[in-house]
Amino acid sequence: MAAAPRSRCDEPLVALAFLIACLWLCCAAVVADGTPWFWGGGGDPYCLTWRVMVEANNAKAWRTVPPQCVAYVAAYMAWGQYYRDVGxxxxxxxxxxxxIDMNADADDAWVLDVDDTCLSNQPYYQARQFGPYDPAAFKAWASRGACPGIPAVQWLFQTLKRRGFRVFLVTGRDEETLGPSTAANLLATGFSGYDRLIMRGSASRGASSVAFKSAVRKQLVADGYRIRGNVGDQWSDLQGDCVGDRAFKLPNPMYFVP
Incomplete structure (x- = not known):
């Protein structure tokens, strides 16, 4: 007895099944050598898990990117996924x-961090293979005033200004040594018209980021501002006192600030 002729409707299903089988084989071959297909870069299968632990603040007080994850972090930061996540x-x-209904009885404000929130230090950290923090080397980098702006945060900053919010930029950079270069860098990358750039002075040197930024926010609230939103790449930007009505954490698997 002759087999029933195959319907044309079956052809797309056969083609789809063949494509899925090919993709599965390719992915299995790639994963077999320790490099998952969806990473876009090399690394150990541990690295994606490690980044999730970092962003969830489960991996506290880590000092450097694990050596086997350097290529993974470099690819994440440079190949588009980081910018999609920030966006x-x-x-x-x-x-x-x-x-938000703007409050007529208070100045509605947002607080934005600077390093790896407004300005990117990715070129600096990648050149150093995401190694330990070096105060002198970072000061030399930041003094150049050449940090690229982060496009999605540039857009957010302008959006907040158009809505009438007061915007304060708060950074742990030292005002005496990095004040002029930081202000110039922000201006060159489109961050102009903010209410204040608040940096560490002599009185706050040595204080943790949580303590320093808490004190700044407490003073803003004492001055009559209502902090509607708070944006930063470190959990220490978003912890402590007067954190605001809502906080937004940006990704940063390059370093940890306590």
Whole structure:
């Protein structure tokens, strides 16, 4: 008895099954050598898990990127996924800001961190293979005033200004040594028209980031501002006192600031 002829409707299903089988084989071959297909860069299978632990603040007080994850972090930061993740966070922050009824009895404010929130230090850290923090080397880098702006945060900053929010930039950089270069770098990358750039002075040197930024926010609240939103790449930007009505954490698997 002759077999029934195959319907044309079956052809797309056969082609799809063949494509899935090919993809599975390719992915299995790639994963077999320790480099998952979806990473875009090399590394150990541990690295994606490690980055999730970092962003969830489960991996506290880590000093450097694990050696086997350097290539993974470099690829994440440079090949697009980092910017997509930052863009998603900035989009959520802007959507939240659009829902806020501006309070006539208070100055509605947002607080933005600077390093790896407004300005990117990715070229510096990648050149150093994401090694331990070196105060002298970082000071030399920041003094150049050449940090690229982070596009999604530039957009968020302008969006907040158009909505009428007061925007304060708060950074742990030292005001005496890095004040002029930081202000010039921000201006060159489109961050102009903020209310104040607040940096560490002599009185706050040696204080933790949480303590320093808490004190700044407490003073803003004492001055009559209501902090509607707070944006930073470190958990220490978003912890402590007067953190604001809502906080938005940006990704940063390059370093940890306590």
């Amino acid at each position: 998603a966070a900035a989009g959520l922050a802007a959507a939240y800001a659009a829902q």
